[in-house]
Amino acid sequence: MALKSWPFKESDSLAKQLRNYDGVVRFETGFGPSGLPHIGTFAEVARTTWVRRAFEHITGKKTELIAFSDDMDGLRKVPLNMPNKEMLREHLGEPLSRIPDPFGCCESYSDHMNGKLREFLDRYEFDYRFQSSAEAYSRGDFDEGLRLILEKHDEIRDVVAPTLREENRKDWSPIMPICPKCGKVYTTRVLEVHPENGTVLMKCDKSFGDVHGCGHEGEVNVTGGNVKVGWKVDWALRWYSYGIHYEMYGKDLIESAKLSARICRILGGRPPVGLVYEMFLDENGEKISKSVGKGVTVDAWMEYAPLESLLYYIFQNPKKAKRLFFGMIPKVVDDYLAELKRYPTLAEEKKPDSAVWHVHGGNPPAYGSSITFSLINNLISGLGTDDEELLWTYLKKYDPQVEDYENVVRALVTRSLAFYRDFILPNKKYEKPDRNMRYLFEELRNELGDVSTDASAEDLQAIPFDIARRHDVDPKEFFKAIYGALLGQERGPRFGTFAKLMGRDKVLELIDKALA
Numbered sequence: 001m002a003l004k005s006w007p008f009k010e011s012d013s014l015a016k017q018l019r020n021y022d023g024v025v026r027f028e029t030g031f032g033p034s035g036l037p038h039i040g041t042f043a044e045v046a047r048t049t050w051v052r053r054a055f056e057h058i059t060g061k062k063t064e065l066i067a068f069s070d071d072m073d074g075l076r077k078v079p080l081n082m083p084n085k086e087m088l089r090e091h092l093g094e095p096l097s098r099i100p101d102p103f104g105c106c107e108s109y110s111d112h113m114n115g116k117l118r119e120f121l122d123r124y125e126f127d128y129r130f131q132s133s134a135e136a137y138s139r140g141d142f143d144e145g146l147r148l149i150l151e152k153h154d155e156i157r158d159v160v161a162p163t164l165r166e167e168n169r170k171d172w173s174p175i176m177p178i179c180p181k182c183g184k185v186y187t188t189r190v191l192e193v194h195p196e197n198g199t200v201l202m203k204c205d206k207s208f209g210d211v212h213g214c215g216h217e218g219e220v221n222v223t224g225g226n227v228k229v230g231w232k233v234d235w236a237l238r239w240y241s242y243g244i245h246y247e248m249y250g251k252d253l254i255e256s257a258k259l260s261a262r263i264c265r266i267l268g269g270r271p272p273v274g275l276v277y278e279m280f281l282d283e284n285g286e287k288i289s290k291s292v293g294k295g296v297t298v299d300a301w302m303e304y305a306p307l308e309s310l311l312y313y314i315f316q317n318p319k320k321a322k323r324l325f326f327g328m329i330p331k332v333v334d335d336y337l338a339e340l341k342r343y344p345t346l347a348e349e350k351k352p353d354s355a356v357w358h359v360h361g362g363n364p365p366a367y368g369s370s371i372t373f374s375l376i377n378n379l380i381s382g383l384g385t386d387d388e389e390l391l392w393t394y395l396k397k398y399d400p401q402v403e404d405y406e407n408v409v410r411a412l413v414t415r416s417l418a419f420y421r422d423f424i425l426p427n428k429k430y431e432k433p434d435r436n437m438r439y440l441f442e443e444l445r446n447e448l449g450d451v452s453t454d455a456s457a458e459d460l461q462a463i464p465f466d467i468a469r470r471h472d473v474d475p476k477e478f479f480k481a482i483y484g485a486l487l488g489q490e491r492g493p494r495f496g497t498f499a500k501l502m503g504r505d506k507v508l509e510l511i512d513k514a515l516a
C-alpha cells in the first residue's frame with residue numbers, strides 16, 4: 001500500500017528522478033543569520049528531515065542534510081531586537097561573518113547566530129552538516145562555480161537583469177566584490193570581468209541609506225573569499241557546487257527559485273526537487289519576522305510545552321499558512337497527545353503516515369493516559385496552587401494509569417504551571433452568579449452534594465444540564481456562569497470531567513465560595 005503523508009509523496013517524486021543515481025543524495029536548508037533563528041528556520045529543517053527520512057525508508061539510499069548559513073551576506077539594517085545598535089550601525093554593509101558579535105560572547109555576529117541555530121537543531125538531535133558560507137568561499141568549495149560564473153557572466157546577467165528595477169539593471173553583476181579597503185559588500189560594483197584571470201575590476205562607490213562606498217578601485221580575485229554572489233546566484237551556486245538534490249522553500253521565494261534554477265542550468269547543473277511551503281503567521285495574521293523579533297521562538301515554546309508538540313503542529317499540511325502564537329499551546333499539545341495515544345491502534349502498514357511516526361523518527365513513545373495539558377491547566381485553576389506534588393496526587397486519583405507515564409506527565413505539569421502563570425492567571429476575572437443564576441447554583445450545590453463521591457464524569461455532567469432545562473435556561477449560559485464563578489474564565493472544561501478531576505467535595509467548596 002502506497003504511503004500517503006506528504007513526506008512520502010515528496011520522497012516518491014525525488015526517488016523517480018534519482019532512479020539511476022547511486023551516490024549520496026543531498027538535501028539542503030538555508031539560514032540567513034541576520035537575526036536569531038525562529039520557528040520558520042526550525043520548521044524548514046524539520047520538514048526537510050522528514051522528507052529525507054521518508055526517502056531513506058522507501059529507497060534505502062544514503063543521504064546527507066546540509067544546513068547552510070549565508071554569513072557572507074551583508075548587514076543592511078540593524079535589527080530592532082539586537083543590543084549594541086550603535087556599533088552595528090558602524091558595520092552596516094559588511095559581511096555578517098566580519099562584524100563583531102553585538103552580544104559580546106562570540107567571534108562575530110554570524111558566529112553568535114550560527115551558534116544559536118546549531119544549538120536548537122542539536123537539542124532535537126537533527127542529523128545535519130552545518131556549512132558556513134564564509135568558510136565555503138574561503139576553502140574553495142565554490143571556486144569552480146565562480147570561474148564558470150565569470151565565463152557565463154553576460155548570460156547570467158541577461159537572465160536576472162530584466163527582473164530588477166530599471167535603476168538597478170545597469171550596474172548589476174552576479175559577482176559582489178568585498179571592498180579590500182573598507183570591507184563592505186553592498187557598496188561595490190563590477191566594472192570589468194576577466195575570466196581568463198579569474199578576476200574582476202571593481203569600484204566601491206555605491207550607497208544605500210546612510211552607508212556610502214569608500215571610493216577604492218582595484219582588481220580582485222573571485223576565489224579565496226574576496227567576493228560573494230547575489231542571493232539568486234548564490235542559491236544556484238550552492239546547488240551546482242554541492243550537487244543538491246532536494247531543497248524546499250517558502251511561497252515568497254517562488255520567483256527566486258525559478259531564476260536560480262535557470263542559473264543552475266547555465267552552470268551545467270540540475271536544479272533540486274523542492275516543496276513550496278506556506279509561511280508562519282503571528283496572532284494578527286502577519287508574517288513572522290526575525291529582524292523585528294516577531295513570532296514565537298523555539299526556546300519560548302519549550303518553556304510552556306514539549307518540543308515534540310511544536311513539531312507535530314509544524315508537520316500538519318505545510319502548504320497551508322499557519323498562525324503560531326502562545327494561546328494555541330493547550331490545543332496543540334492535546335492534539336499531539338491524542339495522536340500518540342491513537343498510534344498503537346493503527347494498522348502496521350498505516351503507521352508511517354502518522355504525524356508522530358515522523359516526529360519521533362519512526363519510534364513514537366507510548367502514551368496511554370487520559371491526562372491532557374488542558375486538564376492539568378483546569379486542575380491548577382480549580383485548586384489555585386503551584387504545588388506540583390499536590391497536583392500529582394489529584395492526577396493519580398483521576399487516572400491511576402498516569403504512573404506508567406510519570407516522566408511525560410510531570411513534564412507537562414511543570415510546563416502547565418508556567419503557562420498558567422503567564423497566560424491564564426493574569427486574565428482571570430471571577431464573576432459572582434447574578435440573581436437569576438444564583439438559584440441554579442444553589443440547586444447545583446444541593447444535587448452535587450447528594451451524588452456518590454465515585455460518580456462517573458457522565459453522571460456529573462448531566463446534573464447542570466438537567467438543572468438548566470428544568471428552569472428553561474440555555475445550558476450554554478449556565479456553563480458560562482459556572483466557568484466565570486469557579487474558574488474566573490469565559491470558557492472551560494466539560495463540567496463532568498472537571499468535577500471528577502477535582503473531586504465532589506472540592507467542587508462543592510468552590511461553589512460555596514462563589515455563593516458566599
